[in-house]
Amino acid sequence: MAIDLSRISLRPFKLTDVDDFMLWAGDDQVTRFLRWKTFTSKEEALTFINDVCIPHPWRRSICIDDRSIGFVSIFPGSGDDRCRVDMGYGIATKYWGQGITTKAVKIALSQVFKDLPNLVRLQSFVAVENIASQRVLEKAGLLKEGMLRKYTYLKGNLEDLFVYSFLATDSFPVVDP
Amino acid sequence: MEVGGNEFTEITLRPLDLSDIDAFMVWATDDKVARFCTWDAYTSKADALDFIKNKVIPHPWFRAICLNGQPIGAISVTRNIGNDECRGELGYALGYKYWGKGIATKAVKLVANTIFSEWPNLERLQALVLVENVSSQRVLEKAGFQREGVLRKYMTVKGKTIDLVMFSLLSTDPQS
Numbered sequence: 001m002a003i004d005l006s007r008i009s010l011r012p013f014k015l016t017d018v019d020d021f022m023l024w025a026g027d028d029q030v031t032r033f034l035r036w037k038t039f040t041s042k043e044e045a046l047t048f049i050n051d052v053c054i055p056h057p058w059r060r061s062i063c064i065d066d067r068s069i070g071f072v073s074i075f076p077g078s079g080d081d082r083c084r085v086d087m088g089y090g091i092a093t094k095y096w097g098q099g100i101t102t103k104a105v106k107i108a109l110s111q112v113f114k115d116l117p118n119l120v121r122l123q124s125f126v127a128v129e130n131i132a133s134q135r136v137l138e139k140a141g142l143l144k145e146g147m148l149r150k151y152t153y154l155k156g157n158l159e160d161l162f163v164y165s166f167l168a169t170d171s172f173p174v175v176d177p
Numbered sequence: 178m179e180v181g182g183n184e185f186t187e188i189t190l191r192p193l194d195l196s197d198i199d200a201f202m203v204w205a206t207d208d209k210v211a212r213f214c215t216w217d218a219y220t221s222k223a224d225a226l227d228f229i230k231n232k233v234i235p236h237p238w239f240r241a242i243c244l245n246g247q248p249i250g251a252i253s254v255t256r257n258i259g260n261d262e263c264r265g266e267l268g269y270a271l272g273y274k275y276w277g278k279g280i281a282t283k284a285v286k287l288v289a290n291t292i293f294s295e296w297p298n299l300e301r302l303q304a305l306v307l308v309e310n311v312s313s314q315r316v317l318e319k320a321g322f323q324r325e326g327v328l329r330k331y332m333t334v335k336g337k338t339i340d341l342v343m344f345s346l347l348s349t350d351p352q353s
Contacts, residue, residue: 035260080215083330083338120338121330146326149345150300153260158300167330 003064003095005103005176010060010072010111013053017061018045020068024092030070033130033154034090058112062091062104069095072108076116084121085112089136096132105140106173113168120168125161127154137164141173188283190240193233193251197241200248201225204272213310214270215334238292242271242284249275252284254292254302263300265292269316276312285320286352293348300348305331305341317344321352 013021024030025039025048039045053059058074070091077084087108091101113119124142126133138144142164151161193201204210205225211218219225233239237256241248250271257264267288271281293299306313308327318324322344330338 080332080334083333123328143329145328146343148303148325148343149323150263150347153263158263163326163328165329 003098003100005099007064008100008103008107009063009066010104010107011063011066013049013059013061013068013071015046015049015054017068018042018049021045021049024068024070024090027093029093030090033127033133034088035154036090058085058115060108060111062089062100064095064100070101070104072104074108074112074116074122083119084123085116085119087112087122087124099139101133101136102139103175105136106175109140109166110172110175113172121165122167123163123165125151125163128160128162134162134164140166141170142166143170187245188280188287189243189246190252190284190287191243193229193239193241193248195226195229195234197248198222198226198229200241201229201251204250204270207273209273210270213307213313214268217335238265238295240288242269242280244275244280250281250284252288254288256296262298265296265299265302267302267304279319281313281316282319285316285322289320289346289352301345302347303343303345305343308340308342314342314344320346321350322346323350 022039022042022045025036025045028038031038039048056073057076060072061068062070062072070089072087072089075086076082089101089105091104109122112122124137126137128147143166145163145165148161148163150158152159202219202222202225205219208218219228236253238254240252242250242252250269252267252269254265254267256262267285269281269284289302292302304317304322306317314324323346325343325345328341328343331341332339
């Protein structure tokens with residue numbers, strides 16, 4: 001049965017998210033295209049939530065009924081690059097293929113450009129094999145700008161990446177319901 | 178118009194040093210040369226000497242583009258570390274009176290022919306060019322780079338957020 005997307009929200013992480021966090025951050029399928037290593041212990045996860053997620057400039061838990069099922073992160077640039085941010089996200093496999101990540105990204109887009117009023121460009125890099133994630137970005141209204149060949153190593157694999165972007169001047173997607 | 182035939186065998190690359198300062202000043206003080214670069218044209222010899230001392234000499238890969246042994250421009254490749262060590266970024270500048278003769282293209286080809294063997298972990302040489310800088314895009318195309326796309330409002334340079342064209346040459350691409 002399709003999930004009612006009005007149950008989806010974004011909020012900062014809390015230490016009490018740790019057990020829910022382990023369900024998705026402890027899954028190789030979820031971390032496969034992330035720079036994150038798969039978490040293997042609750043202690044590791046607690047430290048990470050406390051030291052990284054909570055102080056992070058912009059990281060949100062994707063929640064269903066306020067329970068953590070994934071994350072969206074925005075990494076600001078600095079200096080000449082401060083007009084742009086990088087976006088990354090991941091979600092528990094149980095919630096794949098139901099429009100949830102797309103909704104979370106749409107919410108993130110509208111929040112980030114409000115929170116960072118000088119922001120001009122949000123970009124996201126996606127491995128060419130990660131077709132589902134490319135669909136998320138396309139449905140959320142980002143523009144595919146091109147393919148960057150052999151751009152970086154991801155977990156020891158030299159990757160071709162698609163680069164997608166959204167500008168402050170682009171049309172913001174409707175977040176429904 | 179070409180000088181000396183079709184091949185610029187007299188175009189060579191070598192390290193730039195402080196004794197090249199007068200030659201350096203010729204292109205580095207020229208607004209036409211600096212126009213599409215991240216740097217502003219130099220206005221003092223002292224600033225230019227500082228640049229050579231603090232940035233050029235310790236640089237991982239910085240060369241003077243020479244015509245008959247005399248520096249007429251510069252070309253450089255920056256390095257990355259860790260997961261990004263596969264990637265280097267190319268930049269170049271050439272004295273205005275030497276434009277339109279295939280010299281920059283020759284210099285880029287000289288770099289492409291050597292950098293992948295000098296840096297065995299390098300897989301990708303990339304270059305970012307302003308969308309308005311059509312001449313520089315032609316240089317990269319003629320040197321065998323592939324145009325990958327336009328990165329909209331990618332960086333802020335000289336107070337403006339600019340659109341850049343991304344080009345790349347892989348170690349596995351045919352060298353022209």
